[in-house]
Amino acid sequence: MAALNGKYVLEQRLGGGGMAEVFLAKTVGAEGFSRTVAVKRVLAGFSDNPMFATMFVAEAQLSAKLQHPNVVSVVDFDRDSEGRLFLVMELVEGTDLDGLMQTGMLPLAAIVAITIDVLRGLGYAHDLGVTHDGVRGLVHRDVSPHNVLLSWEGAVKVSDFGIAKARTASDATASVMIKGKPAYMSPEQANGEALDGRSDLFAVGVMLWEMLCGRPLFAGNTTQETLARLMFAPIPTPRQMRADLPADLERVVMGLLARERTQRYPNAEAAIADLVMCGDN
The missing domain is CATH 3.30.200.20 (Phosphorylase Kinase; domain 1)
Structure with a gap:
């Protein structure tokens, strides 16, 4: 060729x-x-x-x-x-998180480690400093298991910032188009509101919940059903699904999954700190 x-x-x-x-x-x-x-x-x-x-x-x-x-x-x-x-x-030679989740329940330590690495990558993008062209941070907007790549050597990498939008001073509060996978988007993204890094944290919360519980959280048979569950359905706590899970880990999950973004973790670093504590216990 x-x-x-x-x-x-x-x-x-x-x-x-x-x-x-x-x-x-x-x-x-x-x-x-x-x-x-x-x-x-x-x-x-x-x-x-x-x-x-x-x-x-x-x-x-x-x-x-x-x-x-x-x-x-x-x-x-x-x-x-x-x-x-x-x-x-x-090239990341390995699999994606979706493929890994299809193999069955993952060890708790692996789930925590993967989530921490995903948050580290996202937190870095969210915290990018101001550059000559005014970029002051990137929101991924499409975080999902398909966009988390895992190498055979154990590296975890977030891929495809293809619909990420630079938050410049001129558009930081502007409304944006709804993009991303409905089962992992935040309520504010589904509503077409302006986004910040906390929207990505919600998606990480969905992935963490699904890794811990072994089933989809919001995914329905249609986009409309999925969005209805995302916006209105009660969110079961992980320990309702698995009583063996640590209470402190459940608190992290629900802190990421708060529907009101002001009730969510303020940034990736705060969530990482609590997850590290979970891993140490």
Whole structure:
């Protein structure tokens, strides 16, 4: 197969969505240098859409700012010979959290460790300092088990900040489009309100609840049913589902899952501190 822009050989399609597909690829370098990477390439037609192209370019620019052990790093961005936009990312060889959860109940220590690492990656993005272009923090907006990657070596990385939105001084209070997976979005996201990092914390709370309880929390048969459960259904405490769970861990879960964001953990660091205490007990 011809190398993409003379630099990347696409070897295997790994998956895709409605707007882009992801490939396993290898770099083509001098003296036989090679590195395995993941290439996210926009489907034909979308790259010519000015609105989509702007969104995708923004994704690349924002993602490139994220350099953290618990965030998938972006290494390149370009257009191919057909004009299609593509993003080159580090390849995480392993599985995603959804796949791991499908294998059955996870050990409590592993659940706590995974959640702490996810929060570390998100907290880093939320706390990005002001840069020359006014970026003062990124909200992921689409945290879910599919976007948490786990390497065979045990690394945990948050992927796909593709719909993340930089909170600039001009739009920090602006309403935003509803994006993300309904079963993991926060109530304020479902309502189309302006978001901050606490919205991502709610999604982490849903994942933590599901890892502990071994079943979906809000997911219904339709989007409407899922959103109705998200907004109005009573949230069972983890110990209602599993009496063996520690009370302090349950408090962390419910602190992440508060429907009113002012009642949630204020930031990822606060939740991490309590989870570390749970792990030590």
